[in-house]
Amino acid sequence: MDLDIPGRGTYKQHILTDKDDGQTTTITINTDGTITLSSPSGDSGTVSDSTPSRGYRAAGPRPFWAIAHRVLTKEGLLAALHHGANAIEIDVTSHMGEGWFAEHDPIHTRLPIIDQLINGLSIADLLTAVADARRSGHNIKFVWFDIKTADLCGAAEGSCNIENLRTTARKLLEPAGVKILWGFQSTDTSARAFQVIRHGLVDNEAIAVDGLGQGLLSLDGMLAPHQVKPMFSSETSTVPVRQRVWTAGYALPGVRLGSCEYKNRRGESLFICPQIRHVLLSRDYGRVFGWTITKNHVKGANVLMEMGVDGLIYGNRMTCYNDGSDTREALGILTDWLDKNGERRYLATLEDEPW
Template identity: 35%
Template sequence: MPANAAPARVAESHALGLSSAGVTESPGNRSMPLESRSPGPKPFYAIAHRVLTSEGVRAAVKHGANAIEIDVQGWKRGAFTSRWELWADHDGTLTSAGDTIRNLFYTIADERQRGADIAFVWLDMKNPDYCNEDDSSEYGCSTLKLMNLARVILQPHGVRVLYDFSTRRGRNYEKLRTMLNPNEAMGLAVRWEERDRMESLGPHNKAQRIYSTGFFNWWFKYDSVKQEIREAIDSQAFGKVFSWTMTTGQTDNGNGMMAHTAIDGLIYGRAALSYDSTWASFGALDDIKSWIKRRPRERYLATAKDSPW
């Protein structure tokens, strides 16, 4: 555990103010004060893709990412253990897990305390209903435990949270939708043709409704993704609109997405591998930075003091 994360560990162990659902209401839902900004250039979020380890977090921070995307799976690791835990894990196999979510959150909190501009963490919920929060043996890998960890470890340091669901079926989509605090937002599990139902399917506060669409390799679906992004932005139904995944070598596609839409941010990195220190992970970020640098009156890289929602 990073040395500077000790206060967060203490806060977690003494978090007694629980709601009836078992989610911490205090002190974890307090965040750092925000910096007010006058009208001008819009903040842009460069979101590191598939960060599964503490080393990946530190690499993303070093490269200049201002948001972190993490795949989340709750499961029992190993055949001979009863330890149920939340893991940073995209594939959900016996060998695919990275660090535990708890340890990853401590690393992010530590980097934030050191001054890193981590505006938010994007949690890609892979199996949100696998663990039952009402079963004491499984609570440690439940979605409510995830929310509790985020509120206690991340949010006191100004790191906000996006919960992104791939489907609205299941108990935890609706549960989290009604429990969001002001530091949290929700990626809507809706098809584009259902956009007229946003009020009933997503948070009532538009700022907390996040829409994203993309493909692991833009070479195959770039035009259709860009068109859907445009339509989502034009609908004015969402607080933020993001796309994924911009990879190294896709300079023209990335520039086109940023120039021809009013997109709020891009997930960048390796298409189908976790984030690391190599150029394959950060090459696309260099393209994003270059594009923004040429347009100081239009965009700037968001800082931790900019509230994404």
């Protein structure tokens, strides 16, 4: 069957396929002018000229991850899980000659006079608590490592290099059924640590890049294939799309939210929502997460969830997660939206796979 489009001639149905790591994405241009997409993750959907510009992911309901912010203590971990978080974010820093710790601020950037006030918990101790919580039945699917000191310790420093963190995390989390998200700043994609994680990635893990960064954005604001693929591909290995995660946010997300409907990205490359919009359209990443939702940030959370992000970090803005009203209120913003939009999203359970 042909399609007669006034001013454009007659068109037949076209089926386009693209293979990535053995998985095939199929795009069908139908004779009625609609476009149907079937992705490697099993998602599918049909769009047309009348399809709303929001919601760039396939129709739901789809799982959503409420990710507790800055979980650096055992008390914070238990509070997050009792509140209802299904994933946690841990800031990790390395200490030369000592190992890895759950800390937001690297020790070499802090004033010595306050070091004693913010000693971090060893990452092994915190991950042991995570594994114990998972085995006891808590709904925690993955740990997101926000790596603050990617290359402070090199290959020769076995006590504190990235291999040490990876070995510890795999040993403690994988047997308990907890997945790992390795989080890097876009400026660290050339770091040795990023290359080690990328080349050694296993099915239980995914790798995240935060922000677009220099060289990752094409002139029209879209993520160009020749710019994205070098980050995740080499002559010897390629990270599957499903294990690529893109993240964006700000400590005061309302200040940098921007307009999600703004289609000309030039001049707004620093704003969160336009970035997320174009990353979702690019389909170069399997998941997209945003950060950080705090109490009273209802508008920003709703806008990002309407856009189709797969999860949001929530909690206190500048302090560790705790059992307080602020963290509960922040989570409540996410669950309120989910309650009102159950046909599109639901709080992910242990049965759902983030990648």
